[in-house]
Amino acid sequence: MEITGVADLPLHNGKVPNWLIPIMKRMSRALLDVMLLEWGPDKVVQRFSNPLWFQGFNNVIGMDWDSSGSTTVTLGIVKESVNPKEDGLAVLGGKGRASLQVQEELEKISSVLNVDATKLGRISRLVAKVDTTLLQDGHELYHHSLLVTESEWAVIQQGMNVDTKFARRYHWRSVSDPVDQPHEGISGARVDAVLNVLPKEGAKRALLDLLRENPRKIVQEYLRLQSVIRGTSLDTWLNLGTIGAISREARIVYMRPVDVTRVESILERLREANPGNLEEALLLGLGPSTARALSLISDLIYREPPSYQDPVDTPYDPFKYAFAIGGKDGVPFPVNRKVAYEVIITLEDVVSRAKLEKKDKERALNKLRELSVGVKEGT
Template identity: 70%
Template sequence: MEITGISDLPLHYGRVPQWLIPIMKRLSRAIVDVMLLEWGPDKVIERLSNPLWFQGFNNVIGMDWDSSGSTTVTLGILKEVINPVQDGLAVTGGKGKNSLNVPKELEALPSNFNVDAKRLSRISKLVAKTDTTLLQDGHELYHHSLLVSESGKWAIIQQGMNPTTRFARRYHWSSIKDPVNEKRAGLAGRKEKAVLNVHESVNAKRVIMDLLREDPSKIEKQYLRSMALIRGTSLDSWISLGTVGAISSEAKMVYMKPVDVRRVVKTLSEVREKSPTSLEEALLLGIGPSTMRALSLISDLIYNEPPSYQDPVNVPYDPFKYAFAIGGKDGIPFPVHKEIAFEVIHTLEEFAMKAKLEKKDKAVALNKLREMKLGVKEGT
């Protein structure tokens, strides 16, 4: 079973030293060379989609085990050193506005890629929507990268920042058909107390889809009625008598955050006009976090179908597992050892070069064999 999911990382303000960047690039290229020779592009995608393995990779190239920058720096370096034509592997998107370039970069992939760019662009948007609208855990996305192999296997790695705790959370996805309804296999990190998780509530999603077909003015009345029900009783009694059992007040407070009802009604009206047939379509048409909170509240209090309030994190991880390879840029667990780094680089480059030469020699030998066979046939 593939492990995809989440890793939590504190914000680090320090930048990667200029002298370390060439080492990181060269080491990353050497590791990628070995992985491609050993496994091929599909397996490399699978490995990077695993939050534990990705963490180990960025530790090995010199990032600190707990740095939020490990995601942006590592993916930025991989994007620079990977050659789609030669490697059968590509990294698209990136930090900030670069994340919006995924569709354009998918369209520009070389001809050796057997990829449906439009379908992957749609999946890219749905994954981002799922981790901002269907799962509301207090983290605002600022990085989104889609990695794809020439056969079409893909992974999405995106990161969000919690402005209150100053912790980053990294989300991993891998080659699934339906991000809105399929669960991740595993999520690594620290559990949050306040989470609205519509993603993992089948019944709530069904009710919400029914609500999207209703007259938006009726939804407005139901939302105001829900808020009145909350104001009419104490929070403690609401939680203890609610339909979801014993949960924390922080969790309930997630979708009690004020929403602009007029804006919600406007969004619902625009979406309803286009008659979406699935929640997937509704998300792509413009349903956002505020509207989803309002609909979730109605689903819970009016129709007795609550969303989940459980943070989907369920896989512990050992952040120090690979942290003692060459050290970390900020000196955690110790400063980067240049000598060790170059020793590792030289070893990997030598291995990769030898393997490539052997592969080339094998191809030459096979061609010679074919020529000999053709010569024998022509002679007879």
């Protein structure tokens, strides 16, 4: 499993105007036709898993280059534009309630595409859990889309930070394992501190070991350490040599509130289930608060801290693609309908010609086969 990127996008008010929606749908379909013809469905899914390429596609169809809606609207448009039976790919899930319908949609399309609905449904749930529990960056997920072909898949999900009003988009592509693979090609605006267990093998092992401990003992240890980082009885703890200095970033992460009663209940359930790895623990109910409490103990008692650094880097600015036909909010200029339709018609014409040429080639090959059979039979 490989996360191929994360992008930060500000919340924009308003909605896509009614006159722009048909343009965006037709442009999306024209672009998809070209891509499917040139690359095939697997490559299309791979392209969408790249956050910068996704942003360029979003710009070209007329969405704003820096809007949080570039994820929800673009994927909604693409979902309506694709035909799984004809295109060999499907877009599932979406915003809000639609994000919870992935499993149901997978079961429906399994009669059209040869996909393992159970396996992909598990992957879909696991990816969402990883980006909320093992990586805690202050963004609450509200959009989750799964793009699938018979041999490739990608997940694109988005979270919103209610304080900064910025959205963050997470891109995943089928490789191996979401728990054990680091983020790759991540981009966006940094935040002060995050809890990121993913790159720390020792921290991951410690979390799993702590899940096997007595839940009551874990909660008591957590409460004692909370008193330490809040400043009470610090000298006593330091004199005992139990913990060392704790960084500002760690304090920011661990001082977020945790419902210890609920955490204890979850720990009891997980201890009884005895998960063999973190994947199982996540799917059985390990959530952000419990992971944060366990990470504090792992950090200060067992000296196996998570990372507190935001795992994003500086993105390549995809703003230039917004100059294709403009953006819905008038940035860098209002959508130019004339140019948009000229592009659409040109693309549709290219696809039509290519499809005709393909049919002509197929007819010629079939004719040659018929002649070849005739020669062999002496006709």
